[in-house]
Amino acid sequence: xxxxxxxxxxxxxxxxLHQQGRLAQAQALYLRVLAAAPRQFDALHLxxxxxxxxxxxxxxxxxISDAIAIDAGKANAHCNLGAALxxxxxxxxxxxxxxxxxxxxxxxxxxxxxxxxxxxxLGRHDxxxxxxxxxxxxxxxxxxxxxxxxxALxxxxxxxxxxxxxxxALAARPQYADAWCARANGLHSLGRFExxxxxxxxxxxxxxxGGDVYCSRGSALQRLHDFAAALVxxxxxxxLRPDHxxxxxxxxxxxxxxxxxxEAVAGYRQALALGGDAGQIGFALAALGAAPAPAASPAPxxxxxxxxxxxHFDQHLVEVLGYRTPALLDAALAPRLATTTPDTxxxxxxxxxxxxxxxxxxxxxxxxxxxxxxxxxxxERGIYDRLVCADIGDFLAQESGQFDLxxxxxxxxxxxxxxxxxxxxxxxxxxxxxxGFSVERCENGDFTLTASNRYxxxxxxxxxxxxxxxxxxxxxxxxxxxxxxxxxxxxxxxVAYKAQ
Numbered sequence: 412x413x414x415x416x417x418x419x420x421x422x423x424x425x426x427x428l429h430q431q432g433r434l435a436q437a438q439a440l441y442l443r444v445l446a447a448a449p450r451q452f453d454a455l456h457l458x459x460x461x462x463x464x465x466x467x468x469x470x471x472x473x474x475i476s477d478a479i480a481i482d483a484g485k486a487n488a489h490c491n492l493g494a495a496l497x498x499x500x501x502x503x504x505x506x507x508x509x510x511x512x513x514x515x516x517x518x519x520x521x522x523x524x525x526x527x528x529x530x531x532x533l534g535r536h537d538x539x540x541x542x543x544x545x546x547x548x549x550x551x552x553x554x555x556x557x558x559x560x561x562x563a564l565x566x567x568x569x570x571x572x573x574x575x576x577x578x579x580a581l582a583a584r585p586q587y588a589d590a591w592c593a594r595a596n597g598l599h600s601l602g603r604f605e606x607x608x609x610x611x612x613x614x615x616x617x618x619x620x621g622g623d624v625y626c627s628r629g630s631a632l633q634r635l636h637d638f639a640a641a642l643v644x645x646x647x648x649x650x651l652r653p654d655h656x657x658x659x660x661x662x663x664x665x666x667x668x669x670x671x672x673x674e675a676v677a678g679y680r681q682a683l684a685l686g687g688d689a690g691q692i693g694f695a696l697a698a699l700g701a702a703p704a705p706a707a708s709p710a711p712x713x714x715x716x717x718x719x720x721x722x723h724f725d726q727h728l729v730e731v732l733g734y735r736t737p738a739l740l741d742a743a744l745a746p747r748l749a750t751t752t753p754d755t756x757x758x759x760x761x762x763x764x765x766x767x768x769x770x771x772x773x774x775x776x777x778x779x780x781x782x783x784x785x786x787x788x789x790x791e792r793g794i795y796d797r798l799v800c801a802d803i804g805d806f807l808a809q810e811s812g813q814f815d816l817x818x819x820x821x822x823x824x825x826x827x828x829x830x831x832x833x834x835x836x837x838x839x840x841x842x843x844x845x846x847g848f849s850v851e852r853c854e855n856g857d858f859t860l861t862a863s864n865r866y867x868x869x870x871x872x873x874x875x876x877x878x879x880x881x882x883x884x885x886x887x888x889x890x891x892x893x894x895x896x897x898x899x900x901x902x903x904x905x906v907a908y909k910a911q
Contacts, residue, residue, distance in 0.1 A: 418447050422454060434461050452482045460491055468498035486516035493525055497532070505529045520550040524559060531563055539563045554584040561593040565600065568718070568784040573597035588619030592627070599631050600719060607631040622652030626661060633665055641665045656687030660695075667699065667862075676701045688712075697860055704860040706828040710781060710802060713825050717761065717782035734764075734893045736820045736849045739904050741768035743886055744816070744847045747906065748772050753815030756839070758803050759822035763789030769818060770794045777814075779806045807835035815841055819848040821892070824865040827858045830876050837880045840909045846882065849892055851902040863895060870903055882907035 425440035438461050444454040459474030475492040479485075493508030509526035512519055527542035543560035547553055557580035564573035577594035580587055595610030611628035629644035645662035648655060663678030676699055683692045690709035696702035745768075752774040757765050760778030762785050770776055777797040780786050786798045799806060803822070817836050823829060836846055850868040853859050857872035870887055877884055886906040891899040 418444055418451065421447075422451070425454070426457070429457060429461065434464060437461060450481050452478050452485070452488075455481065456485070456488050456491070459495070463491070463495045463498065468495045471495035472499065484515060486512040486519050486522065489515065490519065490522045490525060493522075493529065497525075497529055502529055502533050506533065518549055520546045520553055520556065523549065524553065524556040527556070527559055527563065531559070531566065536563055536566045540567065552583045554580040554587055554590065557583065558587065558590040558593055561590070561597065565593065565596055568600075568787060570597045570600040574601070586617045588614045588617035588624075591617055592619055592624055595631070596627065599627065599634075602634075604631045604634045608635070620651065622648040622655045622658060624648075625651065626655065626658045629658075629665070630661055633661070633668070636668075638665050638669050642669075654685055656682045656685040659685060660687050660692060663695070667695075672699055675699060691715075694860075694864065698862055698864050704827060706826075708825040708864070708866075714781045717780070718784045734821070735890070736892050736904070737765040737768055739890055739892070740765065740818060740820055740847045740849065743888070743904050743906050744818070744845065745772065747845060747885070747908075748816065751815065753844070754813065755816040755818065756810070756814045757795075758807075758817055758819040758836075759825075760789055760795070760798070761785045763792045763795065765818055765820050766792055766794045769816075773816070779803055804832060804835060807832070807839045810839045812839065812841050814839055815844045817844070817846050819846075821849055823848060823850050823868065827860060827866045827868075829858075829868065829873070830879070833876045833882070834880045837882060837909055842909060842911055844909045845885075846905075846907045846909070848905055849902055850905070851892065851900060852889070867902075873903070873905060877905075877907050881909065881911070883910050 421440050421444050425437045425444065428440065429437035438458065441454040441458045444451050455474055455478035459471045459478065462474055463471035472492065472495045475488055475495060479488050479492065489508045489512035493505040493512065496505035496508060506526065506529040509522050509529060512522040513526065516522070523542050523546035527539040527546065530539035530542060540560060540563045543556050543563060546556040547560065550556070557576050561573045561576035561580065564576055574594055574597035577590045577597060580590035581594070584590065591610050591614035595607045595614060598607040598610060608628060608631045611624055611631065614624050625644050625648035629641040629648065632641035632644055642662065642665050645658050645665060648658040649662065652658065659678050659682035663675045663682060666678055667675035676696060679692050679696050683689060688711065691712045693702050694705060694709055694712055697704040752772065754775045755769050755773040755777070757769060757776065757778040760766070760780050763778060766776065766778065766789065775796045776794065777799065778786065778789055778795045779799045779801055781800070781802055783800045786800055789795060790798055817840060826832060840846065850873060851865060853867035853869045856869065858866050858868045861867055874884060874887070884905065884907050886904070888904050889901060890904050892902045893900050
Protein backbone atom coordinates (compact mmCIF):
# COMPACT_ATOMS: atom_id res chain seq x y z
CA UNK A 412 0.00 0.00 0.00
CA UNK A 413 1.44 3.36 -0.98
CA UNK A 414 1.46 6.29 1.53
CA UNK A 415 -1.55 7.93 -0.10
CA UNK A 416 -3.62 4.75 0.23
CA UNK A 417 -2.44 4.32 3.83
CA UNK A 418 -3.53 7.90 4.68
CA UNK A 419 -6.92 7.36 3.04
CA UNK A 420 -7.47 4.19 5.02
CA UNK A 421 -6.56 5.94 8.30
CA UNK A 422 -8.90 8.82 7.47
CA UNK A 423 -11.78 6.46 6.70
CA UNK A 424 -11.17 4.63 9.98
CA UNK A 425 -11.06 7.94 11.88
CA UNK A 426 -14.33 9.11 10.30
CA UNK A 427 -16.03 5.85 11.26
CA LEU A 428 -14.89 6.21 14.87
CA HIS A 429 -15.99 9.85 14.88
CA GLN A 430 -19.47 8.87 13.67
CA GLN A 431 -19.67 6.31 16.49
CA GLY A 432 -18.92 9.06 19.01
CA ARG A 433 -15.52 7.64 19.93
CA LEU A 434 -13.90 11.05 19.85
CA ALA A 435 -10.56 10.35 21.51
CA GLN A 436 -9.77 7.44 19.17
CA ALA A 437 -10.90 9.41 16.11
CA GLN A 438 -8.80 12.37 17.19
CA ALA A 439 -5.69 10.18 17.50
CA LEU A 440 -6.15 8.86 13.97
CA TYR A 441 -6.79 12.33 12.49
CA LEU A 442 -3.50 13.45 14.06
CA ARG A 443 -1.72 10.47 12.49
CA VAL A 444 -3.16 11.47 9.13
CA LEU A 445 -1.83 15.01 9.59
CA ALA A 446 1.59 13.73 10.63
CA ALA A 447 1.78 12.04 7.23
CA ALA A 448 -0.05 14.74 5.25
CA PRO A 449 -0.02 18.11 7.09
CA ARG A 450 -2.34 19.78 4.55
CA GLN A 451 -5.04 17.08 4.60
CA PHE A 452 -8.26 19.16 4.61
CA ASP A 453 -10.65 16.60 6.07
CA ALA A 454 -8.40 15.68 8.98
CA LEU A 455 -7.89 19.33 9.95
CA HIS A 456 -11.58 20.18 9.53
CA LEU A 457 -12.82 17.19 11.52
CA UNK A 458 -10.26 17.73 14.26
CA UNK A 459 -11.85 21.19 14.59
CA UNK A 460 -15.29 19.59 14.81
CA UNK A 461 -14.05 17.28 17.59
CA UNK A 462 -12.52 20.25 19.45
CA UNK A 463 -15.94 21.94 19.47
CA UNK A 464 -17.65 18.73 20.58
CA UNK A 465 -15.17 18.58 23.47
CA UNK A 466 -15.95 22.17 24.46
CA UNK A 467 -12.85 23.91 23.10
CA UNK A 468 -14.39 26.39 20.68
CA UNK A 469 -11.19 28.44 20.33
CA UNK A 470 -9.21 25.40 19.16
CA UNK A 471 -12.13 24.51 16.85
CA UNK A 472 -11.93 27.95 15.21
CA UNK A 473 -8.17 27.62 14.74
CA UNK A 474 -8.29 24.16 13.18
CA ILE A 475 -11.31 24.77 10.93
CA SER A 476 -9.80 28.07 9.78
CA ASP A 477 -6.59 26.21 8.91
CA ALA A 478 -8.64 23.74 6.86
CA ILE A 479 -10.46 26.55 5.04
CA ALA A 480 -7.08 28.13 4.21
CA ILE A 481 -6.33 24.91 2.31
CA ASP A 482 -9.73 24.66 0.61
CA ALA A 483 -12.25 27.50 0.96
CA GLY A 484 -14.83 25.82 -1.26
CA LYS A 485 -16.45 23.48 1.31
CA ALA A 486 -19.77 24.80 2.62
CA ASN A 487 -19.83 22.47 5.63
CA ALA A 488 -16.48 23.80 6.90
CA HIS A 489 -17.80 27.38 6.84
CA CYS A 490 -20.94 26.23 8.64
CA ASN A 491 -18.93 24.45 11.35
CA LEU A 492 -16.67 27.48 11.72
CA GLY A 493 -19.78 29.62 12.24
CA ALA A 494 -20.98 27.31 15.02
CA ALA A 495 -17.62 27.54 16.82
CA LEU A 496 -17.58 31.33 16.47
CA UNK A 497 -21.11 31.44 17.85
CA UNK A 498 -19.94 29.44 20.88
CA UNK A 499 -17.34 32.13 21.49
CA UNK A 500 -19.95 34.91 21.31
CA UNK A 501 -18.55 36.25 18.05
CA UNK A 502 -21.97 36.63 16.47
CA UNK A 503 -21.20 38.87 13.51
CA UNK A 504 -18.32 36.61 12.42
CA UNK A 505 -20.52 33.55 12.85
CA UNK A 506 -23.17 35.13 10.64
CA UNK A 507 -20.56 35.88 7.97
CA UNK A 508 -19.41 32.24 8.03
CA UNK A 509 -22.95 30.93 7.57
CA UNK A 510 -23.49 33.32 4.68
CA UNK A 511 -20.27 32.11 3.04
CA UNK A 512 -21.56 28.55 3.40
CA UNK A 513 -24.84 29.54 1.73
CA UNK A 514 -23.07 31.25 -1.15
CA UNK A 515 -21.41 27.89 -1.81
CA UNK A 516 -24.62 25.87 -1.28
CA UNK A 517 -27.91 27.77 -1.26
CA UNK A 518 -29.81 24.58 -0.44
CA UNK A 519 -27.91 23.90 2.80
CA UNK A 520 -30.73 23.68 5.38
CA UNK A 521 -28.41 23.44 8.40
CA UNK A 522 -26.63 26.65 7.40
CA UNK A 523 -29.97 28.46 7.00
CA UNK A 524 -31.06 27.28 10.46
CA UNK A 525 -27.74 28.20 12.06
CA UNK A 526 -27.84 31.58 10.32
CA UNK A 527 -31.22 32.09 12.00
CA UNK A 528 -29.64 31.34 15.37
CA UNK A 529 -26.92 33.94 14.76
CA UNK A 530 -29.44 36.57 13.67
CA UNK A 531 -31.65 35.88 16.69
CA UNK A 532 -28.70 36.29 19.07
CA LEU A 533 -27.99 39.62 17.35
CA GLY A 534 -31.57 40.76 17.98
CA ARG A 535 -32.54 40.64 14.30
CA HIS A 536 -35.65 38.56 14.91
CA ASP A 537 -37.52 39.13 11.65
CA UNK A 538 -34.48 38.11 9.61
CA UNK A 539 -33.94 35.10 11.89
CA UNK A 540 -37.53 34.01 11.27
CA UNK A 541 -37.06 34.24 7.50
CA UNK A 542 -33.89 32.15 7.76
CA UNK A 543 -35.63 29.39 9.73
CA UNK A 544 -38.48 29.39 7.23
CA UNK A 545 -36.01 28.96 4.36
CA UNK A 546 -34.48 25.97 6.18
CA UNK A 547 -37.95 24.44 6.56
CA UNK A 548 -38.76 25.00 2.88
CA UNK A 549 -35.68 22.96 2.01
CA UNK A 550 -36.25 20.32 4.70
CA UNK A 551 -39.86 20.35 5.98
CA UNK A 552 -39.28 17.71 8.67
CA UNK A 553 -36.48 19.60 10.43
CA UNK A 554 -37.24 19.68 14.17
CA UNK A 555 -34.36 21.99 15.16
CA UNK A 556 -35.37 24.64 12.63
CA UNK A 557 -39.03 24.41 13.65
CA UNK A 558 -38.10 24.69 17.34
CA UNK A 559 -35.82 27.67 16.75
CA UNK A 560 -38.52 29.24 14.59
CA UNK A 561 -40.87 28.90 17.61
CA UNK A 562 -38.33 30.75 19.77
CA ALA A 563 -38.05 33.55 17.19
CA LEU A 564 -41.84 33.84 17.01
CA UNK A 565 -41.94 34.02 20.80
CA UNK A 566 -39.39 36.85 20.69
CA UNK A 567 -41.65 38.65 18.20
CA UNK A 568 -44.71 38.27 20.42
CA UNK A 569 -46.46 35.91 17.99
CA UNK A 570 -47.38 33.41 20.67
CA UNK A 571 -50.03 31.33 18.84
CA UNK A 572 -47.63 30.89 15.92
CA UNK A 573 -44.83 29.98 18.35
CA UNK A 574 -46.94 27.20 19.84
CA UNK A 575 -47.78 25.89 16.35
CA UNK A 576 -44.11 25.88 15.29
CA UNK A 577 -43.09 24.05 18.47
CA UNK A 578 -45.78 21.46 17.75
CA UNK A 579 -44.37 21.06 14.24
CA ALA A 580 -40.98 20.27 15.81
CA LEU A 581 -42.62 17.77 18.17
CA ALA A 582 -44.40 16.05 15.28
CA ALA A 583 -40.96 15.29 13.84
CA ARG A 584 -39.36 14.48 17.22
CA PRO A 585 -41.86 13.73 20.02
CA GLN A 586 -39.24 13.60 22.81
CA TYR A 587 -37.64 16.95 21.98
CA ALA A 588 -37.17 18.77 25.30
CA ASP A 589 -36.39 22.18 23.78
CA ALA A 590 -39.54 22.06 21.66
CA TRP A 591 -41.71 21.15 24.66
CA CYS A 592 -40.17 24.11 26.48
CA ALA A 593 -40.80 26.44 23.50
CA ARG A 594 -44.42 25.25 23.39
CA ALA A 595 -44.75 25.85 27.13
CA ASN A 596 -43.34 29.39 26.83
CA GLY A 597 -45.87 30.24 24.13
CA LEU A 598 -48.75 28.85 26.19
CA HIS A 599 -47.50 30.74 29.23
CA SER A 600 -47.57 34.00 27.26
CA LEU A 601 -51.09 33.24 26.10
CA GLY A 602 -52.26 32.82 29.70
CA ARG A 603 -52.88 29.08 29.23
CA PHE A 604 -50.98 28.26 32.39
CA GLU A 605 -52.24 24.73 33.08
CA UNK A 606 -51.25 23.65 29.58
CA UNK A 607 -47.92 25.42 30.02
CA UNK A 608 -47.18 23.47 33.21
CA UNK A 609 -47.98 20.21 31.41
CA UNK A 610 -45.57 21.13 28.59
CA UNK A 611 -42.82 22.09 31.05
CA UNK A 612 -43.33 18.70 32.70
CA UNK A 613 -42.99 17.00 29.32
CA UNK A 614 -39.82 18.98 28.66
CA UNK A 615 -38.40 17.75 31.97
CA UNK A 616 -39.44 14.16 31.22
CA UNK A 617 -37.65 14.41 27.86
CA UNK A 618 -34.42 15.42 29.60
CA UNK A 619 -34.76 19.19 29.76
CA UNK A 620 -34.11 19.43 33.48
CA GLY A 621 -32.14 22.68 33.51
CA GLY A 622 -32.79 25.44 35.99
CA ASP A 623 -34.47 27.64 33.38
CA VAL A 624 -37.20 25.05 32.75
CA TYR A 625 -38.02 24.70 36.45
CA CYS A 626 -37.95 28.49 36.86
CA SER A 627 -40.45 28.98 34.02
CA ARG A 628 -42.59 26.14 35.37
CA GLY A 629 -42.64 27.86 38.75
CA SER A 630 -43.78 31.09 37.11
CA ALA A 631 -46.73 29.32 35.46
CA LEU A 632 -47.69 27.65 38.75
CA GLN A 633 -47.51 31.02 40.47
CA ARG A 634 -49.94 32.45 37.90
CA LEU A 635 -52.28 29.58 38.83
CA HIS A 636 -51.91 30.66 42.49
CA ASP A 637 -50.45 27.25 43.32
CA PHE A 638 -47.77 28.90 45.42
CA ALA A 639 -46.64 25.79 47.28
CA ALA A 640 -45.95 23.93 44.02
CA ALA A 641 -44.30 27.03 42.54
CA LEU A 642 -41.95 27.18 45.53
CA VAL A 643 -40.96 23.54 45.00
CA UNK A 644 -40.23 24.28 41.33
CA UNK A 645 -38.07 27.30 42.18
CA UNK A 646 -36.20 25.28 44.79
CA UNK A 647 -35.41 22.69 42.13
CA UNK A 648 -34.27 25.43 39.73
CA UNK A 649 -31.91 26.81 42.38
CA UNK A 650 -30.60 23.34 43.26
CA LEU A 651 -29.66 22.86 39.60
CA ARG A 652 -28.33 26.39 39.17
CA PRO A 653 -27.59 28.08 42.51
CA ASP A 654 -26.33 31.29 40.87
CA HIS A 655 -29.54 31.91 38.86
CA UNK A 656 -30.73 35.37 40.05
CA UNK A 657 -34.12 35.17 38.34
CA UNK A 658 -35.00 31.92 40.14
CA UNK A 659 -34.16 33.57 43.49
CA UNK A 660 -36.20 36.65 42.54
CA UNK A 661 -39.25 34.64 41.45
CA UNK A 662 -38.96 32.44 44.53
CA UNK A 663 -39.03 35.61 46.63
CA UNK A 664 -42.18 36.71 44.75
CA UNK A 665 -43.81 33.43 45.76
CA UNK A 666 -42.76 33.76 49.39
CA UNK A 667 -44.25 37.23 49.35
CA UNK A 668 -47.53 35.87 47.96
CA UNK A 669 -47.54 33.34 50.82
CA UNK A 670 -47.15 36.16 53.35
CA UNK A 671 -43.62 35.10 54.27
CA UNK A 672 -42.25 38.61 53.91
CA UNK A 673 -39.04 38.16 55.90
CA GLU A 674 -37.99 35.20 53.76
CA ALA A 675 -39.00 37.15 50.64
CA VAL A 676 -36.71 40.04 51.62
CA ALA A 677 -33.82 37.59 52.11
CA GLY A 678 -34.58 36.02 48.72
CA TYR A 679 -34.61 39.37 46.94
CA ARG A 680 -31.31 40.31 48.55
CA GLN A 681 -29.78 37.00 47.41
CA ALA A 682 -31.00 37.67 43.85
CA LEU A 683 -29.45 41.14 44.03
CA ALA A 684 -26.14 39.73 45.27
CA LEU A 685 -26.10 37.34 42.30
CA GLY A 686 -26.44 40.20 39.80
CA GLY A 687 -30.21 40.37 39.42
CA ASP A 688 -31.97 43.45 38.07
CA ALA A 689 -31.28 46.12 40.70
CA GLY A 690 -34.22 48.30 39.63
CA GLN A 691 -36.83 45.56 39.76
CA ILE A 692 -35.51 43.97 42.95
CA GLY A 693 -35.12 47.31 44.69
CA PHE A 694 -38.71 48.10 43.74
CA ALA A 695 -39.91 44.80 45.25
CA LEU A 696 -37.93 45.49 48.44
CA ALA A 697 -39.47 48.98 48.60
CA ALA A 698 -42.98 47.51 48.35
CA LEU A 699 -42.10 45.39 51.40
CA GLY A 700 -40.78 48.41 53.27
CA ALA A 701 -37.21 47.11 53.12
CA ALA A 702 -35.84 49.86 50.84
CA PRO A 703 -36.73 53.46 49.97
CA ALA A 704 -39.58 53.76 47.45
CA PRO A 705 -38.55 55.17 44.06
CA ALA A 706 -40.49 58.00 42.43
CA ALA A 707 -41.92 55.58 39.85
CA SER A 708 -41.90 51.92 38.87
CA PRO A 709 -38.75 51.02 36.92
CA ALA A 710 -39.46 51.25 33.20
CA PRO A 711 -38.00 47.77 32.43
CA UNK A 712 -40.30 46.30 35.10
CA UNK A 713 -43.38 47.94 33.58
CA UNK A 714 -42.40 46.99 30.03
CA UNK A 715 -41.69 43.35 30.96
CA UNK A 716 -44.89 43.13 33.00
CA UNK A 717 -47.10 44.25 30.15
CA UNK A 718 -45.20 42.52 27.35
CA UNK A 719 -45.84 39.18 29.06
CA UNK A 720 -49.39 40.21 30.03
CA UNK A 721 -50.45 41.34 26.55
CA UNK A 722 -51.88 38.03 25.32
CA HIS A 723 -54.46 37.73 28.12
CA PHE A 724 -54.62 41.28 29.49
CA ASP A 725 -58.19 42.16 28.51
CA GLN A 726 -59.70 38.90 29.72
CA HIS A 727 -57.89 38.99 33.06
CA LEU A 728 -58.52 42.66 33.75
CA VAL A 729 -62.20 42.71 32.84
CA GLU A 730 -63.36 39.21 33.76
CA VAL A 731 -61.12 38.44 36.73
CA LEU A 732 -60.41 41.86 38.26
CA GLY A 733 -63.71 43.51 37.32
CA TYR A 734 -61.89 46.48 35.81
CA ARG A 735 -64.28 49.43 35.32
CA THR A 736 -62.06 52.50 34.84
CA PRO A 737 -62.54 53.05 31.07
CA ALA A 738 -66.32 53.05 31.41
CA LEU A 739 -66.20 55.28 34.50
CA LEU A 740 -63.92 57.79 32.78
CA ASP A 741 -66.18 57.81 29.73
CA ALA A 742 -69.22 58.54 31.91
CA ALA A 743 -67.38 61.48 33.48
CA LEU A 744 -65.97 62.87 30.21
CA ALA A 745 -68.67 62.32 27.58
CA PRO A 746 -71.13 65.00 28.83
CA ARG A 747 -68.33 67.58 28.84
CA LEU A 748 -67.38 66.77 25.24
CA ALA A 749 -70.87 66.63 23.72
CA THR A 750 -70.29 69.65 21.48
CA THR A 751 -66.63 69.06 20.62
CA THR A 752 -64.53 66.67 18.55
CA PRO A 753 -61.18 66.63 20.35
CA ASP A 754 -57.77 65.48 19.27
CA THR A 755 -57.31 62.84 21.95
CA UNK A 756 -54.30 61.18 23.57
CA UNK A 757 -54.74 57.85 25.37
CA UNK A 758 -51.77 57.96 27.75
CA UNK A 759 -50.56 54.46 28.68
CA UNK A 760 -53.08 53.06 26.22
CA UNK A 761 -52.15 49.39 26.69
CA UNK A 762 -54.33 47.11 24.57
CA UNK A 763 -56.76 49.96 23.92
CA UNK A 764 -59.54 49.28 26.42
CA UNK A 765 -60.34 53.00 26.49
CA UNK A 766 -60.17 53.27 22.72
CA UNK A 767 -63.78 52.41 21.80
CA UNK A 768 -65.10 55.03 24.23
CA UNK A 769 -62.68 57.72 23.08
CA UNK A 770 -63.14 57.00 19.37
CA UNK A 771 -66.84 57.84 19.63
CA UNK A 772 -66.19 61.55 20.13
CA UNK A 773 -62.60 62.12 18.96
CA UNK A 774 -61.47 63.71 15.70
CA UNK A 775 -58.11 61.96 16.05
CA UNK A 776 -56.98 59.33 18.53
CA UNK A 777 -53.36 58.68 19.54
CA UNK A 778 -52.18 55.96 21.91
CA UNK A 779 -48.79 55.80 23.61
CA UNK A 780 -47.44 52.95 25.72
CA UNK A 781 -44.11 51.50 26.82
CA UNK A 782 -45.05 47.95 25.80
CA UNK A 783 -44.83 47.14 22.09
CA UNK A 784 -46.81 43.95 22.58
CA UNK A 785 -49.69 45.80 24.23
CA UNK A 786 -49.69 48.22 21.31
CA UNK A 787 -49.85 45.29 18.89
CA UNK A 788 -53.12 44.31 20.58
CA UNK A 789 -54.38 47.90 20.43
CA UNK A 790 -53.52 48.00 16.72
CA GLU A 791 -55.76 44.98 16.12
CA ARG A 792 -58.76 47.08 17.23
CA GLY A 793 -58.31 49.34 14.20
CA ILE A 794 -59.53 52.45 16.02
CA TYR A 795 -56.36 54.46 16.70
CA ASP A 796 -54.98 56.92 14.17
CA ARG A 797 -51.51 56.68 15.69
CA LEU A 798 -49.84 54.32 18.15
CA VAL A 799 -46.43 55.16 19.61
CA CYS A 800 -44.15 52.93 21.68
CA ALA A 801 -42.45 55.31 24.10
CA ASP A 802 -42.11 56.41 27.69
CA ILE A 803 -45.12 58.65 28.33
CA GLY A 804 -42.99 61.49 29.76
CA ASP A 805 -40.64 61.43 26.78
CA PHE A 806 -43.61 61.47 24.41
CA LEU A 807 -45.37 64.36 26.14
CA ALA A 808 -42.20 66.43 26.09
CA GLN A 809 -42.41 66.49 22.27
CA GLU A 810 -46.15 67.24 21.99
CA SER A 811 -46.71 70.79 23.26
CA GLY A 812 -50.25 72.07 22.57
CA GLN A 813 -51.26 69.13 20.39
CA PHE A 814 -54.32 67.71 22.19
CA ASP A 815 -57.76 68.71 23.45
CA LEU A 816 -58.23 65.62 25.63
CA UNK A 817 -55.70 63.45 27.47
CA UNK A 818 -56.79 60.34 29.33
CA UNK A 819 -54.73 58.19 31.73
CA UNK A 820 -56.66 55.15 32.92
CA UNK A 821 -54.87 53.02 35.53
CA UNK A 822 -51.53 54.63 34.58
CA UNK A 823 -50.55 56.52 37.72
CA UNK A 824 -50.47 53.29 39.73
CA UNK A 825 -46.98 52.92 38.20
CA UNK A 826 -45.85 56.47 39.04
CA UNK A 827 -45.53 57.86 42.54
CA UNK A 828 -44.38 61.46 42.14
CA UNK A 829 -46.75 63.07 39.62
CA UNK A 830 -45.68 66.72 39.59
CA UNK A 831 -43.49 66.56 36.48
CA UNK A 832 -46.01 64.53 34.53
CA UNK A 833 -48.91 66.86 35.41
CA UNK A 834 -46.85 69.79 34.08
CA UNK A 835 -46.14 67.89 30.84
CA UNK A 836 -49.83 67.03 30.38
CA UNK A 837 -50.80 70.66 30.95
CA UNK A 838 -48.28 71.76 28.30
CA UNK A 839 -49.50 69.14 25.81
CA UNK A 840 -53.12 70.34 26.10
CA UNK A 841 -54.60 73.23 24.20
CA UNK A 842 -56.49 75.91 26.11
CA UNK A 843 -59.86 74.52 27.18
CA UNK A 844 -58.57 70.95 27.01
CA UNK A 845 -59.54 68.24 29.48
CA UNK A 846 -57.46 65.73 31.45
CA GLY A 847 -59.23 62.62 32.77
CA PHE A 848 -57.42 60.07 34.95
CA SER A 849 -57.71 57.57 37.77
CA VAL A 850 -55.70 57.07 40.95
CA GLU A 851 -55.97 54.48 43.69
CA ARG A 852 -56.66 55.87 47.14
CA CYS A 853 -53.88 56.58 49.63
CA GLU A 854 -54.92 57.08 53.26
CA ASN A 855 -51.68 58.58 54.61
CA GLY A 856 -49.33 61.06 52.98
CA ASP A 857 -49.22 62.18 49.37
CA PHE A 858 -48.55 58.77 47.82
CA THR A 859 -47.37 55.33 48.83
CA LEU A 860 -46.06 52.18 47.18
CA THR A 861 -48.42 49.37 48.19
CA ALA A 862 -47.69 45.68 48.68
CA SER A 863 -49.21 45.04 45.23
CA ASN A 864 -46.33 47.00 43.59
CA ARG A 865 -48.77 49.81 42.73
CA TYR A 866 -48.76 53.42 43.84
CA UNK A 867 -51.74 54.97 45.59
CA UNK A 868 -52.28 58.74 45.85
CA UNK A 869 -54.26 61.01 48.12
CA UNK A 870 -56.91 63.27 46.64
CA UNK A 871 -55.39 66.25 48.45
CA UNK A 872 -52.05 65.59 46.69
CA UNK A 873 -53.76 65.38 43.31
CA UNK A 874 -55.65 68.62 43.91
CA UNK A 875 -52.49 70.49 44.98
CA UNK A 876 -50.50 69.31 41.96
CA UNK A 877 -53.30 70.11 39.53
CA UNK A 878 -53.70 73.64 40.90
CA UNK A 879 -49.96 74.14 40.92
CA UNK A 880 -49.60 73.62 37.16
CA UNK A 881 -52.77 75.55 36.24
CA UNK A 882 -55.52 72.90 36.10
CA UNK A 883 -59.02 73.43 37.45
CA UNK A 884 -60.62 70.31 38.93
CA UNK A 885 -64.07 69.81 37.42
CA UNK A 886 -64.80 66.47 39.08
CA UNK A 887 -63.11 64.19 41.62
CA UNK A 888 -65.34 61.29 42.59
CA UNK A 889 -64.63 58.14 44.63
CA UNK A 890 -65.23 54.80 42.88
CA UNK A 891 -64.45 51.12 43.08
CA UNK A 892 -61.98 50.74 40.20
CA UNK A 893 -61.40 46.97 40.27
CA UNK A 894 -61.05 44.06 42.67
CA UNK A 895 -57.91 42.39 44.03
CA UNK A 896 -58.30 38.81 45.29
CA UNK A 897 -62.01 39.50 45.68
CA UNK A 898 -61.60 42.73 47.66
CA UNK A 899 -62.65 46.08 46.16
CA UNK A 900 -59.90 48.55 45.24
CA UNK A 901 -61.12 52.11 45.73
CA UNK A 902 -59.84 55.23 44.10
CA UNK A 903 -60.81 58.45 42.39
CA UNK A 904 -61.88 59.43 38.89
CA UNK A 905 -60.65 62.95 38.26
CA VAL A 906 -61.47 65.35 35.42
CA ALA A 907 -59.46 68.57 35.17
CA TYR A 908 -59.43 71.25 32.49
CA LYS A 909 -56.96 73.83 31.25
CA ALA A 910 -58.64 77.21 31.41
CA GLN A 911 -55.72 79.11 29.91
